[in-house]
Structures are given as structure tokens and as C-alpha cells.
Amino acid sequence: MNQEMKDFALDVEVLPGKVMEFTHEGAKTKLFLRVLAGKNYYSFDQVAWKKLPALGVNEALVSNSEMYKVFRGYKPSGLNKGGAGSLITQMPGKVVKLYKKEGDKVSIGETVLILEAMKMENEIKAGADGIIKSVNIKEGQALEAGFLMVEIEEKGE
Amino acid sequence: MKGKRVLIINRGEIAIRVAKALNELGLVSVGVWTDNETEPPHLEYCQEWVHLSGNNNKETYLDIPKIMKLIEDFKIDGVHPGYGFLSENREFSEALAKKGITFIGPNPTAVYKMGAKDISKQIAKEAGVPVVPGSVGEVATVEEAIQIGNEIGFPILLKAVAGGGGKGMRPCANESEVRANFAAVQREALSSFGYAALLVEKYILNPHHIEVQILADKKGNVFHVFERECSIQRRHQKIIEEAPSPFIGTDEVTRKAICETAVKCARAVNYDSAGTVEFIMGHDKQFYFLEMNTRIQVEHPITEEITGVDLLANMIKAAFGEPLDFKSQEDIKIQGHAIELRICAEDPITMLPAPGKIVGFETTFPQGIRFDHCIYPKFAITPDFDPMIGKLIAKGFNREVALRKIRNAVDGLIIDGIKTNIALHKVILDEESFKNGQYSTSYIGTVKPQEKVAIKEDIKAFMLKVAAIEVNQMGGIK
Numbered sequence: 001m002n003q004e005m006k007d008f009a010l011d012v013e014v015l016p017g018k019v020m021e022f023t024h025e026g027a028k029t030k031l032f033l034r035v036l037a038g039k040n041y042y043s044f045d046q047v048a049w050k051k052l053p054a055l056g057v058n059e060a061l062v063s064n065s066e067m068y069k070v071f072r073g074y075k076p077s078g079l080n081k082g083g084a085g086s087l088i089t090q091m092p093g094k095v096v097k098l099y100k101k102e103g104d105k106v107s108i109g110e111t112v113l114i115l116e117a118m119k120m121e122n123e124i125k126a127g128a129d130g131i132i133k134s135v136n137i138k139e140g141q142a143l144e145a146g147f148l149m150v151e152i153e154e155k156g157e
Numbered sequence: 158m159k160g161k162r163v164l165i166i167n168r169g170e171i172a173i174r175v176a177k178a179l180n181e182l183g184l185v186s187v188g189v190w191t192d193n194e195t196e197p198p199h200l201e202y203c204q205e206w207v208h209l210s211g212n213n214n215k216e217t218y219l220d221i222p223k224i225m226k227l228i229e230d231f232k233i234d235g236v237h238p239g240y241g242f243l244s245e246n247r248e249f250s251e252a253l254a255k256k257g258i259t260f261i262g263p264n265p266t267a268v269y270k271m272g273a274k275d276i277s278k279q280i281a282k283e284a285g286v287p288v289v290p291g292s293v294g295e296v297a298t299v300e301e302a303i304q305i306g307n308e309i310g311f312p313i314l315l316k317a318v319a320g321g322g323g324k325g326m327r328p329c330a331n332e333s334e335v336r337a338n339f340a341a342v343q344r345e346a347l348s349s350f351g352y353a354a355l356l357v358e359k360y361i362l363n364p365h366h367i368e369v370q371i372l373a374d375k376k377g378n379v380f381h382v383f384e385r386e387c388s389i390q391r392r393h394q395k396i397i398e399e400a401p402s403p404f405i406g407t408d409e410v411t412r413k414a415i416c417e418t419a420v421k422c423a424r425a426v427n428y429d430s431a432g433t434v435e436f437i438m439g440h441d442k443q444f445y446f447l448e449m450n451t452r453i454q455v456e457h458p459i460t461e462e463i464t465g466v467d468l469l470a471n472m473i474k475a476a477f478g479e480p481l482d483f484k485s486q487e488d489i490k491i492q493g494h495a496i497e498l499r500i501c502a503e504d505p506i507t508m509l510p511a512p513g514k515i516v517g518f519e520t521t522f523p524q525g526i527r528f529d530h531c532i533y534p535k536f537a538i539t540p541d542f543d544p545m546i547g548k549l550i551a552k553g554f555n556r557e558v559a560l561r562k563i564r565n566a567v568d569g570l571i572i573d574g575i576k577t578n579i580a581l582h583k584v585i586l587d588e589e590s591f592k593n594g595q596y597s598t599s600y601i602g603t604v605k606p607q608e609k610v611a612i613k614e615d616i617k618a619f620m621l622k623v624a625a626i627e628v629n630q631m632g633g634i635k
Contacts, residue, residue: 010616010623012624014627024620029616042624052625052628053518053573053625054629061623064580064611065506065610
């Protein structure tokens with residue numbers, strides 16, 4: 001397999017809510033993912049769905065007659081695990097109360113919102129000192145597991 | 158026959174197919190694994206697994222003494238060779254016969270007679286089977302070549318006696334072309350093969366490769382299971398096959414003639430197993446004997462699909478002296494149409510083998526698709542073995558339906574991590590000349606569907622691959 005490998009510029013960012021966002025030559029494309037009967041499915045529009053092969057990690061992408069290097073330029077930003085500054089739903093729930101808005105200062109342990117899940121109210125607390133970078137939810141909104149609710153921009157080390 | 162222990166001395170999809178038939182018939186399927194393929198998928202279907210030590214085919218699937226030792230050690234009653242490897246090896250079938258082991262294939266004499274090209278042609282001729290007309294022996298002068306040309310009809314092919322691989326061969330449409338080319342071909346023959354002698358043969362322009370499936374038992378019954386057309390070839394290897402032949406079409410006279418001729422060939426060598434008689438057919442529907450393959454063939458499933466005859470099971474029954482599933486030729490009928498695509502680990506444009514490791518494999522097929530394969534995620538295709546990894550087969554009520562189904566099926570076949578000829582198959586299936594069934598063995602060379610394969614897949618295809626890798630890294634979609 002002495003074949004010249006080509007580079008292919010395609011950035012991927014894993015967003016909360018089973019979404020991946022690709023950037024290729026400046027254009028962004030969203031890819032939605034779902035699991036059905038133990039198989040992975042994808043959709044570009046959430047209407048038409050097709051099977052996603054269970055690919056292992058290989059060093060090359062193979063196209064019809066060319067091979068492309070899998071660059072490691074993209075990094076998983078966590079559907080299942082976020083950084084300390086990302087507040088992600090661990091189970092499906094409903095937003096009961098939102099205490100903070102974008103630009104607010106927070107400190108570790110401070111309650112940011114209350115999420116009702118499994119008939120219990122849970123105080124969701126900031127995992128880091130910093131400033132609220134984005135709020136992706138509204139009060140009363142029902143959320144699936146893995147949804148990124150609030151992002152906190154951490155203060156410098 | 159029940160309970161007999163049968164060693165499958167093969168691998169890949171055909172080993173799976175054989176094991177399925179053995180299990181179904183109540184025999185014990187014994188599979189082998191080798192040191193250069195320690196996790197072969199065919200073992201999944203085998204009831205017993207034995208180790209055939211060695212790192213290359215010469216030390217394993219082709220090592221007759223070693224295989225004979227296995228047969229003794231594991232009390233084997235019969236051997237199925239599949240295709241390739243020792244399937245048409247007279248020495249092997251004789252060694253088995255000496256030990257009283259059943260070889261699931263024809264008797265050694267039939268293998269020998271049909272194995273040698275010159276002998277098989279002679280036998281065919283004697284049996285009254287047409288062979289490509291031409292000179293008897295070497296042709297020394299231009300005048301002699303022209304005289305033969307006038308006898309058998311132009312165009313003719315000037316061919317080096319020692320020729321091969323397309324070298325030292327030139328077609329001539331008439332007398333003046335023979336005069337112009339004779340000396341040149343002689344020179345070419347001398348420089349390429351060191352021997353200037355020439356042969357003259359009738360040149361069949363854009364021929365069709367049509368073969369007839371034979372099924373015979375040990376009691377002297379010889380049946381044909383109709384024909385297959387295998388004209389889509391590259392490097393003289395088939396990649397798409399159909400049954401029945403779209404070229405013969407509704408011409409039942411030709412169909413009957415070619416099928417009965419094949420039976421005649423098989424009878425001439427006392428054939429007693431599954432086998433195939435290959436012919437080339439010109440545009441005038443004249444056909445000539447090419448060779449007989451004394452084994453089960455890769456493309457046997459399309460015949461099974463259109464006739465309902467289980468070729469493997471009947472081949473096994475015949476070998477053990479059991480009656481076949483049917484009694485007369487009239488029991489075998491064509492119903493519908495079947496198309497097979499050979500799925501190979503190869504570059505779809507250059508058509509050269511491209512080994513690698515499969516990392517993703519998914520299928521979403523329409524109703525009634527058959528996929529004989531040995532693919533699983535993480536399956537490594539090594540240069541040690543043939544790059545064919547599966548056969549996608551669609552059967553339809555008629556050719557139109559079969560085409561529709563196979564086109565949809567190939568869309569639903571996803572193999573990732575290696576190059577495959579799937580993209581080439583899609584191009585061919587979309588070609589008008591294929592769809593209307595008007596193609597010959599020169600199809601790949603003249604229509605050049607490989608040039609229409611898009612090199613780069615669209616950006617979305619890449620996104621999916623990256624997404625799949627990402628999902629894998631995360632341990633699934635959460």
C-alpha cells in the first residue's frame with residue numbers, strides 16, 4: 001500500500017445533543033446522530049437518516065481511488081464528558097429555574113440553574129471560576145441527556 | 158452420508174458456502190486455519206477447527222502431504238477443495254482416492270483430461286463439439302496463412318505458438334492484412350518468446366463468454382443447469398455475471414444447443430460432479446469450446462438463484478454416491494434472472510488489488526438479496542490471498558427487476574477502510590450498454606467505465622467517515 005497520502009482539510013467539532021459540526025473551506029455543515037437497534041445512524045437534516053458504519057480508528061480515509069491522511073486537528077469536545085466549564089445534562093430533564101445569563105460572573109460551586117430530572121430538582125453548579133460564555137437553554141425547556149446547557153469561560157490559570 | 162467428516166481445504170466466502178451445505182446435509186464440517194490467517198471468518202460456520210500450519214499458500218492450502226497428514230490425524234472421510242488451490246489438481250485427487258477418501262469433485266481422470274488445454278480441445282473435437290477453427294500445427298508461409306483464412310473465413314488471428322498475454326497476436330481482416338502483418342508477428346514472436354512459429358485461428362470479434370453449468374452423479378446421469386454470461390471481465394477475470402445470458406435472450410434454440418453441447422463434453426470425460434463448460438460466442442451466435450472447469454465456480458450462485466438447484470449440496474451428494482435432488486432434465490427450469498457482482502479489494506480505476514484492513518461494514522439491502530462474503534469489521538485483506546471478498550447477488554422476476562434490485566443493493570453496501578470496486582460496479586450498472594444487455598468481453602477495454610469513477614467522493618462521504626471515527630473514539634453515540 002505504497003500510496004501517496006493526501007491531506008484533506010476537514011475540521012470536526014462534537015457539539016452537545018448528538019450533533020457534529022464540520023468545517024470545510026469555511027463552510028459549516030451539521031451532522032445529526034442517533035442510535036437505533038444498536039446501530040448508529042446519521043442525518044444532515046434530521047429527516048433523512050442512514051446507517052453510519054461502525055468505523056474503527058484507521059490512519060487513512062479511503063476514497064474511490066485515493067487515500068487521505070486522517071489528521072488529528074480536530075478534538076472531541078465531549079458528548080459524554082465536558083470540561084469543568086461545560087454544564088451538560090447527565091440524564092433527560094427539564095429546566096426549572098435559570099439563575100445566570102450570558103456575561104455573568106460565577107465561582108466554583110455557585111448554583112447556575114435547577115434541572116428537574118427523575119422527579120427531583122437538581123441544583124446544577126458551576127465547575128469553574130469564570131464568566132458565562134453561553135446559555136443554550138430557556139426555563140421550562142425539556143432536554144435530552146448530553147445537552148450542553150451552559151458554557152463557562154474559565155479564568156486564566 | 159450423514160455424520161461423515163468433511164475437511165474444507167479452502168478459506169473465505171467459498172469455505173463458508175461449503176460449510177453451510179455440509180451442515181445442512183448432516184455432515185461434519187471441518188475447517189482449517191493457518192498461521193497467516195489465524196482468525197478466518199469461515200470457522201464460524203465450521204463445526205470443527207483444525208490447524209494447518211504454515212505462513213504461505215505453498216505450506217498450507219497447496220501442501221498435499223501436510224493435508225494428507227491432517228486427513229489421517231482427524232479421521233476425515235471426505236474433502237471439499239472449493240475453487241482455486243487444489244480444486245483441479247490431479248495429484249491431490251489421486252492421493253485421496255488411494256486412501257479411500259472421498260474427493261468432492263470429479264474423478265481424477267476427468268480432471269486430467271479437461272485440465273490440459275490441448276487434450277481437452279482434442280476430446281471436445283472428437284465428441285463433435287465445435288472448437289475455434291484454425292491451423293493444425295504451425296503455419297510456415299504467408300500463402301499458407303491466407304489459404305487457411307479463405308477456408309475458415311476472415312477475420313483471422315495470427316498468433317505466436319509460444320504466445321500469451323496479448324503479445325505476438327494480430328487480427329487480420331483480409332488477405333492484404335495478412336500479407337502486411339505476417340512478418341511483423343513473426344518478428345514479435347521471435348523477440349518476445351525466442352520462437353518465430355505462428356498459428357492461424359479464426360478471430361472472433363467482441364466475443365461473449367458464455368458457460369454452462371453441469372451437474373452429474375456417479376451413476377452416469379449428466380444434467381445441465383443452464384448458462385451464465387460472464388462477459389464483463391478485466392484481465393481475463395470476471396467481475397459481473399448474469400444468468401441466463403442476455404445475449405442469448407429468448408433464443409431457445411441457441412440455449413438448447415449450447416447446453417446440450419456442454420452435456421456432450423461432460424459425458425465425453427465421464428464427468429461425475431459439478432463443473433462448467435466454457436464457450437466463446439461470436440455475434441453470429443456460433444459458439445466454440447474454450448475449456449471445462451472441473452470444480453464449483455465463483456459465480457455458481459446465480460445459477461442456484463434462477464433454478465432453485467442447490468449446486469453445493471448436490472455436488473456433495475453426488476460425491477458420496479447419493480441421488481441428486483431431481484430426477485430428470487425437465488425438472489430444472491429457469492425462473493427469473495440473476496446478476497452477481499464480485500466485490501473485490503481493489504482500486505476501482507486501475508483495478509489492481511489494494512490490500513488493507515476493513516474498519517467499517519454495513520449492509521442495507523432490498524428484499525431478496527444474497528450476499529456470499531467473508532467480511533467483518535477489522536478483517537484484514539492481505540496480499541496472500543485473492544482480493545475477492547464477497548459476491549453480491551440479486552434475483553428478479555426478469556432482468557429489469559434484477560437490475561433494479563442489484564443497483565439498490567450496491568448502494569446499501571458500505572465497506573470502509575479499504576478500496577473496493579463498488580464504485581466501478583455502480584458506474585457499470587448505470588451504463589446504457591450494460592442495462593440493455595449489449596456487451597461483450599471487450600466491454601471494460603472499449604467502454605472504459607473505470608474512467609467514469611469519480612476519484613474523490615463528495616465532501617459528505619468524508620464527513621461520515623470522520624464522524625464514524627469520532628463516534629468510535631467516544632465509545633458510541635451518547
